[in-house]
Amino acid sequence: MRTLSVVVPTYDEAPNIRPLTQRLFQATRAAQIDAELLIADDESSGSEATRREIDALADEGYEVRLHARKRSQGRGLSSAVLLGFQQARHPVVLCMDADLQHEPESVPAIADPVLSARADFSVGSRNIGGGGLGFEWSLIRRIVSVGANLLAWPLSPSTDPMSGFFCLSKETLACGVDAGINPMGFKIGLELMVRCRCSRIIDVPITFQDRIAGESKLTMKQNVLY
Numbered sequence: 487m488r489t490l491s492v493v494v495p496t497y498d499e500a501p502n503i504r505p506l507t508q509r510l511f512q513a514t515r516a517a518q519i520d521a522e523l524l525i526a527d528d529e530s531s532g533s534e535a536t537r538r539e540i541d542a543l544a545d546e547g548y549e550v551r552l553h554a555r556k557r558s559q560g561r562g563l564s565s566a567v568l569l570g571f572q573q574a575r576h577p578v579v580l581c582m583d584a585d586l587q588h589e590p591e592s593v594p595a596i597a598d599p600v601l602s603a604r605a606d607f608s609v610g611s612r613n614i615g616g617g618g619l620g621f622e623w624s625l626i627r628r629i630v631s632v633g634a635n636l637l638a639w640p641l642s643p644s645t646d647p648m649s650g651f652f653c654l655s656k657e658t659l660a661c662g663v664d665a666g667i668n669p670m671g672f673k674i675g676l677e678l679m680v681r682c683r684c685s686r687i688i689d690v691p692i693t694f695q696d697r698i699a700g701e702s703k704l705t706m707k708q709n710v711l712y
Contacts, residue, residue, distance in 0.1 A: 488601045489520045490653075491579045492593060493570030495563045496527045499584040500535035502698065507543050507550055509590035517594035519601075523550040525584075526570035528561040564674035568667065571659060580653040581675070582610075586698045588651045592690070599688040600653045607658065607684040609644045609675065610651030616691030617646075645689050647676040658682050 492510060496503075507523060514521040527536050533554060540552045553573055555566065571579045580597050582588040592610055599605035611617050652675040662681035679687060 487518055487520045489576040489578065490514065490522075490593075490597050490601065491571075491574030491576040492521055492523045493567055493574060493579055493581050494523065494525050494584045495566035495570065495581075496525055496536060496584045497561075497563075498530040498532035499527075500532040500539055502584050502586055503536055503539040504543065505698070506584060506586060506590060507548050509586075510593060511548055513591045513593055519594055519597065520576075521549065521593075522575055523548070524570045524573060525550065525552045526566040527552060527554050528566055529555060529557045564668075564677070567674050571656070574656065577657070578653065578655050579659070582651050587695050588649075589693065589695060592651070592692045596651060596690045596692070597653045599690070600655055604686070605688040606654065606686045607679055607682070608653045608688045608690055609646055609679075610649050610692035611644065611646035611689035612649065612692060612694045613645040614689050614691050617693065618691075619694050642676060642679050642687065644679065644687055647679060648673065649692070649694070650675055651692060652678075654678060654682065654684070658684060 492514075494506065503525065510523060511521065525536065525540055527533055537552060537554065540550055543550050553569060555561065555569070567581050570581075578597065578600050580593060582590070582593065588610065596608050596610045599608040612619060659678065659682060661683060662678050667677055667681050678684075
C-alpha cells in the first residue's frame with residue numbers, strides 16, 4: 487500500500503480539526519493510501535482546544551498527532567510546514583491548509599503524481615481546467631492572487647504556485663535543504679519548487695472553497711514579505 491504524510495500548519499484552528507481529519511482519512515482509505523496526519527500548531531488561544539481534539543481523534547483510531555510549538559520557539563506558516571516535514575514518518579509528504587478551503591477529498595489526486603513517480607512536485611491548482619473557486623472572491627483578492635502568480639511566473643511553470651496545497655518526496659526536499667530554504671511568509675510551496683530544483687511539476691485541478699470556521703491568517707504584511 488502507498489504511504490503518505492499529510493502536514494497541516496495551524497494557528498487557532500481547533501473547530502476545523504475534526505472535520506478535516508474525518509474527511510481526509512475517508513478519502514485516503516478509499517484511495518488505498520496509508521496516511522498519517524501531523525498537525526503543526528503554533529501557540530495561540532486555541533492551542534489547548536486543538537490538543538484536546540487531536541487527543542480525542544487519536545483515541546478514536548485516527549492516525550493523527552500533534553507537534554505543538556511555543557511562541558518562544560518560533561512561529562510562522564512556512565517554518566511550521568518544514569518542522570512537520572522533518573517529523574513525517576513516510577517518504578512522501580503533502581501540505582494543505584486547516585481551514586477546509588483545500589478540500590481533503592483532493593488529497594489522493596494531488597499526491598498521486600509523486601506517489602507514482604511521475605512528478606517531483608505536484609500542486610493543487612485553481613487555474614487549470616477542472617479547477618476554480620467554490621465561492622465569489624472579492625476584486626481585491628483576485629488582484630492580489632493574479633499579482634502573486636505573475637511575480638512567480640519566471641520561477642515556476644505551475645499555474646498556481648501559491649496555492650499552498652502541494653506534495654513532494656522527502657528525497658526531493660533534501661535537495662532544497664542543502665540549497666538553503668528561506669522559511670518566511672506564505673510562499674513555502676514556491677520556495678520548495680525553486681530550491682529543490684523540481685523539473686517535473688504537475689498541476690492537479692482543485693476547487694478552492696470558502697473558509698468554514700476561523701479567520702484568514704494572510705495579512706497585508708505577508709503580501710509585502712512575499
